[in-house]
Amino acid sequence: MKEDNYSFEDLTRSRSFRRWADGTASRQERRFxxxxxxxxxxxxxxxxxxxxxxxxxxxxxxxxASQLKAWNVLQAQMDRDPGFYxxxxxxxxxxxxxxxxxxxxxxxLLIVMTGLFISLIVREQAEETQHTxxxxxxxxxxxxxxxxxxxxxxxxxxxxxxxxxxxxxxxxDPQAIEVTLxxxxxxxxxxxxxxxxxxxxxxxxxxxxxxxxxxxxxxxRNSRTRVVLEEGKVALSPLxxxxxxxxxxxxxxxxxxxxxxxxxxxxxxxxxxxxxxxTLVFDRTPFTDVIERLEATFGVKVxxxxxRLYDRKITGSIDNSSLEVITxxxxxxxxxxxxxxxxxxxxxxxxx
Numbered sequence: 001m002k003e004d005n006y007s008f009e010d011l012t013r014s015r016s017f018r019r020w021a022d023g024t025a026s027r028q029e030r031r032f033x034x035x036x037x038x039x040x041x042x043x044x045x046x047x048x049x050x051x052x053x054x055x056x057x058x059x060x061x062x063x064x065a066s067q068l069k070a071w072n073v074l075q076a077q078m079d080r081d082p083g084f085y086x087x088x089x090x091x092x093x094x095x096x097x098x099x100x101x102x103x104x105x106x107x108x109l110l111i112v113m114t115g116l117f118i119s120l121i122v123r124e125q126a127e128e129t130q131h132t133x134x135x136x137x138x139x140x141x142x143x144x145x146x147x148x149x150x151x152x153x154x155x156x157x158x159x160x161x162x163x164x165x166x167x168x169x170x171x172x173d174p175q176a177i178e179v180t181l182x183x184x185x186x187x188x189x190x191x192x193x194x195x196x197x198x199x200x201x202x203x204x205x206x207x208x209x210x211x212x213x214x215x216x217x218x219x220x221r222n223s224r225t226r227v228v229l230e231e232g233k234v235a236l237s238p239l240x241x242x243x244x245x246x247x248x249x250x251x252x253x254x255x256x257x258x259x260x261x262x263x264x265x266x267x268x269x270x271x272x273x274x275x276x277x278x279t280l281v282f283d284r285t286p287f288t289d290v291i292e293r294l295e296a297t298f299g300v301k302v303x304x305x306x307x308r309l310y311d312r313k314i315t316g317s318i319d320n321s322s323l324e325v326i327t328x329x330x331x332x333x334x335x336x337x338x339x340x341x342x343x344x345x346x347x348x349x350x351x352x
Contacts, residue, residue, distance in 0.1 A: 006036075006043075011050035021051040135171065140164035141183075143299035144323070146276070151177060154190035155200065158276040159183070161297045173198055180204075184219040184296070186276040187211070189232070206257040207238040216247075217272045221296055226254045228272040236262060278321050282314040290314060290330070294345065298323045305348025309334060 011017045019025040020033040037047045141147050141159050149157040151167070152174040159165060163183020170176040175190075176198040182205075189200045191213030202209040202218055206225035209218060214232020218225065227236060229247040236245045236253055241260025247253055252267045274281035280293065287309055291302045300323065304310065318329040327345060331338040339346045 006046065008046060008050055008053075011046065012053050017047075017050065018054050021054040135169045136166065137169075138164070138166050144297065151190075153177060153200075156188045158186040160185060160275060162299060175200070177201070178203065181218055182220055184217065184221065184275075186215075186217050186273055188215045189213050191232075205239075206255050207236060207241070210235045210237070215273075217269075219272075221292070223257045224254060225257070226252065228252045228267065228269050230269040230273055238262060274317070275320055278319065280318045280320045280326065282316055282318075284313045284315055286310075287312040287314060287334075294323070294326065300340075300343050300345050302345045302347060305346060306336065309336065309347060 006014075006017075016025065016029050017033060020029055025033065033047075037043050139147055139149055139159055141161055141163050143162050145161050147159045149159065149165075149167075151157070152169055155177070157165070157167075157179070160183060163181070163185060165179050165181045165183070165185060167177060167179040175192060178201040179185075179187075180203045187200075187202065189211045192199065197212070200211040200213075202211070204218065204220045204225040205223065206220070209216075209227055211232070211234050214234055215230040216232070216234055217228045217230070220226075227234065227247065229249055229251055231249050234247050236247065236255070237243070238255045238260045240258055241262075243260070245253060245262045245264070247264070250266050250269055251264055252272070253262050253264045255262045268281075268283040270281045271283050271285060275293075275297070280290075282290065291304070294300060294302055297320075312334060314330075314333060316333065319325045323340065323345075327338045327340055330347075334347070336348055
């Protein structure tokens, strides 16, 4: 036996531990495993799981009733022996009876102490379970709204308008964070310094993004997952594929739900991340992309009355604080009239 950090599989495969679990271990093995279990609450929890797997049951606290039962058995034995309290017995007989009393008392004391010890273990395991349950959080935004979420590992998420995410955190490992996203969000992920650290994971309807410390944007609009990496490194895995794609800074990747094809190209990341600072940056951006951004952010329908506008590309930056500010700036840039009526934006026609 080596003194080491044992996994659940190590314990269930260990012949020595299996003998300890079913009560057939040698004295040396019992001492080893008893000392190992007492070292930490995590060892006790692991031993309990492994013992349950091996024997089909787990350690349970000894009840007060079982302790009273042991005492009653001892008392009944004493009552059945009429000479137990008799004073006129020989010294040898008296010594034998005294030995029996001490042995019985020692046995009873062992039962009580074992019960208390196991009760302590179970109570600590129950408290540990309460503190290690996975924490689940949900966040959603309305049209025109953004929210910032700070995570326990130092990471930050900015959730864009009309989006939602669910993220889970394991209190036992603050870096084991998983996010399920519907919409768009900017992620600034705390660096994982060791390869053994848990990766930050973002799940979408189309696949999985694994991160070890970086800044990137994920969008899931129109049944399509799009990832733009600003700095660091991320790995993409389409849900229906078995390959992993590694992105470099400045690279955009897109894949559709139900396919394993990943399309990549290099872009200006600021075009895709600037919304988080209430600004829209365009760099020869097709007007169709601008339309998509307006509809997703503000929940409006954009109607273009002049087909030629679809071929326009826009460069520059616009304040993203409100729909009125954006449409006014676009009207000046495109040199066309833009009118907002209820939930519809009409684009086209010369301005007076």
